[in-house]
Amino acid sequence: MTTDAQGAAGSAAGPDWRPRAHFTPARHWMNDPNGLVHHDGTWHLFFQHNPEGPDWGNMSWGHATSTDLVHWTEHPVALPHDVDTGDQVFSGSVVVDHGNTTGLRREGDPFPPFVAVWTSAREGHQAQWLACSRDAGATWERCAGPVLDRGSADFRDPKVSWWEPGDGADGFWLMAAVExxxxxxxxxxxxxxxxxxxxxxxxPLPQPPGIWECPDLVRLPVEGESGAEGHVLVLSGNDGTVRGCGTWYAVGSFDGVRFTPDARGFRRLDHGPDDYAAVTWNDAPCGRRVLLGWMSSWAYAGDLPTTPWRGAMTLPRELSLRRREGGDLVLVQRPVEEVRPAPGLQWLEVDLDVRDQPSATVELAGGSDGDVARLSYDRGTGLLSLARGPSAGDARPFHPAYPCVSSAPVEARDGVVRLDVALDACSVEVFAAGGEVVLTALVFPDGPMKPRAIPR
Known part of the structure; x- marks a missing residue:
């Protein structure tokens, strides 16, 4: 959620599209979430940030914290780009080194060291470096680097976490990164x-399409099965198109050396156009696995009609696995309970009833009749769709790639598809099939959105 300072910065002539319950920076460009870590009651969010303007560039790590995943306080830039060398601070992760495995904790330090593992990027070369904070993330200093260099131009996005094998063997730091x-x-x-x-x-594999970025290998509980767990690899892909820019996941097995996806391979984590670079928090309390993504698409991110900020995060989502009939495991995403009472966030329970008709549609009208998105379900195809742009009645798309229809297969139960929908000032997040199917989309209405059924 925006802070008071952010809210004031968002006041301007025309529609106020700054989200009320999604994190946005007070000013300038933001993309991938980085360094998600929880410590001593505080959720830390670092993020790709241009502290000098509204477009991608000068990549640095911004920093914000929250005690409830709703109200966020933005802090000074944590890791700035290097003006002298031109090195940029690309994506990475943060761990709390409770066991002082790094040897960075000094006598008398009040906190265990926070260690950032991040990609230092310059033209033609990317490698992994370390930075350290001895004051629980408030200030940072670069350590000597690189600590891992493959001599590559595209080796990036290290997600590091502590991995306990569970077979009595010693734990270790596990890094998932990409070429x-x-x-x-x-x-x-x-x-x-x-x-x-x-x-x-x-x-390489057929999916995700395009370049691969922002991997995250996590262990998740299986709903309703005490002690049962599964392994999931989250991965983003980008081929430059709206449909080909998104976050994917594969369920599989990790034996401490190799991750092996199941026969289904990678599937969409979010079927909408605006969820990229999603990763999980390290050290979330009570064993929780909480995911956060960048709510945008590389197809048009540089043209979003917002000011003085550009870029927002999705709602945080709790992850688990669910076993379907036949034994297959599927990923489940639910908005964290903390955001349910978030001020400014509108929740809708939508039933698309196709018992007596071939399809059902609900229009999300926003201000004028022309500013809408549409949720629909087709009984024949079994597809749930989220439309925006001219196909939904909005004749004023800000970019040629913005108009789109995103669809996902959903099974109607007793002829009804029940949706849990979160509406904010510029976003629609749809949770269907109990969280097995999610569609996230940016929208830019003239006013607050409200549902309106379309008769058939």
């Missing part, structure tokens, strides 16, 4: 974050 253009996920292990050993490589 983006080669479409490889590369897994490494380390005892101390300084020295890294290659475990395995995965790819």
């Amino acid at each position: 983006a253009v080669e479409r490889l996920v590369v897994l490494y292990r380390s005892a101390d974050l300084w020295r890294w050993e290659l475990l395995s490589e995965l790819g």
